[in-house]
Amino acid sequence: MKTINLLGSTGSIGVQSLDVARARGYKVEALAAFSDVEKIEQQIREFKPEYAALVDEKAADDLKVRVKDTSTKVLSGMEGVAFCGSEAKGEITLNSVVGMAGLGPTIKAIEAGKTIALANKETLVAGGRLVTDLAKKKGVSILPVDSEHSAIFQCLLGKPSNKALKRIILTASGGPFFGKTKEELKNVTLKDALKHPSWSMGQKITIDSATMFNKGLELIEAVWLFDVSPDMIDIVVHRESIVHSLIEYDDNSVIAQLGHPDMRLPIQFALTYPERFESPEKQLDLWEVGNLTFFKPDYENFPCMDICKDAIRVGGLMPAAVNCANEEANLLFRQEKISFNDIPRLIKEASATLKNKLDYVLEDVYNTDILMRETVRKLASS
Ligand code: NDP
Numbered sequence: 001m002k003t004i005n006l007l008g009s010t011g012s013i014g015v016q017s018l019d020v021a022r023a024r025g026y027k028v029e030a031l032a033a034f035s036d037v038e039k040i041e042q043q044i045r046e047f048k049p050e051y052a053a054l055v056d057e058k059a060a061d062d063l064k065v066r067v068k069d070t071s072t073k074v075l076s077g078m079e080g081v082a083f084c085g086s087e088a089k090g091e092i093t094l095n096s097v098v099g100m101a102g103l104g105p106t107i108k109a110i111e112a113g114k115t116i117a118l119a120n121k122e123t124l125v126a127g128g129r130l131v132t133d134l135a136k137k138k139g140v141s142i143l144p145v146d147s148e149h150s151a152i153f154q155c156l157l158g159k160p161s162n163k164a165l166k167r168i169i170l171t172a173s174g175g176p177f178f179g180k181t182k183e184e185l186k187n188v189t190l191k192d193a194l195k196h197p198s199w200s201m202g203q204k205i206t207i208d209s210a211t212m213f214n215k216g217l218e219l220i221e222a223v224w225l226f227d228v229s230p231d232m233i234d235i236v237v238h239r240e241s242i243v244h245s246l247i248e249y250d251d252n253s254v255i256a257q258l259g260h261p262d263m264r265l266p267i268q269f270a271l272t273y274p275e276r277f278e279s280p281e282k283q284l285d286l287w288e289v290g291n292l293t294f295f296k297p298d299y300e301n302f303p304c305m306d307i308c309k310d311a312i313r314v315g316g317l318m319p320a321a322v323n324c325a326n327e328e329a330n331l332l333f334r335q336e337k338i339s340f341n342d343i344p345r346l347i348k349e350a351s352a353t354l355k356n357k358l359d360y361v362l363e364d365v366y367n368t369d370i371l372m373r374e375t376v377r378k379l380a381s382s
């Protein structure tokens, strides 16, 4: 029986991870979230973890009172979350926290030798080499949960040698605004941006999908996960979200992974790897699917993909800078304080002020986070 520590348990990926754990009868040793007391209380009652944590101190105090009849120990703060991922008994730590807040707990979990199932892409984008080097040093596997990276990971199983890989092709749904021009994007609303055509996800990633910043993050995530250069990665818009990504070998053979857009499959594969079992995913009926379509991405009207590709080419702290600037700009858009096209503009302007360092330590990443967020806020209000 697998044992899991689940960080970000009350979110979209967290809840679907618990669906998988329930279906497979896995033991959940720890649950952690930000402040959703009601949902985590229900999860504690069902999964009976040894530990639970909420970042918000007041919410954690409330939770302690609510679950005092259970044997779950309640912790608080980011230290509590990190403890759940590193000290609790789960052999796999599934990190589905949103944003670069997930970085610290990922590092702690790797240091503790836990296998990492990673949904939290911002961890790899902001932490970059610090995370992958540490994982190598500790002999820890980082298994992708993101559907595109799970697809690539699955396509690469049985690859002849690293040299034979020519290209990774990331598929993108294109989000709710595919086909729109910058002019048309000027006045789109938060409500419009939250209407994703194929995936139901948390709000931050849904907005990242609308701006296509999500695909940029995924490009950087792929560079670190698969140890390839950014120029080996192409993006193709695939509206049906059935082909989850592809790889191309030197002989021009292209291998793809297909399935319905249901995150429970990549979550399950990260947890059961290297084995496969029945899953809640509906069987794929190609007659019913009918057509699969592919388009070139629109780099002109959706500049976030190039912002990310340029950032990883530059390297050092630049990927962290664009990620952190995006986290703040994405938040300001969700608070309806800025318009849609302000998001790429603010990321570009803020990251241009970065004094980059090619060799960096964790503290530099956190300082970049603070600086980029402040800069975006200043620029937005000027
Ligand atoms: P949600 O917003 O739905 O959930 C986020 C979760 O993180 C919640 O449990 C939230 O707790 C918790 N959380 C927020 N801040 C902190 C913190 N500082 N410490 C601990 N927990 C925290 O996000 P998603 O599930 O959609 O996304 C999670 C991650 O997975 C993101 O990195 C996203 O990019 C990635 N991902 C998501 C996909 C999806 O289909 N949703 C697909 C591929 C990747 P609370 O509820 O209390 O606020």
Ligand code: MG
Pocket: 146, 147, 148, 218
């Ligand atoms: Mg994805």
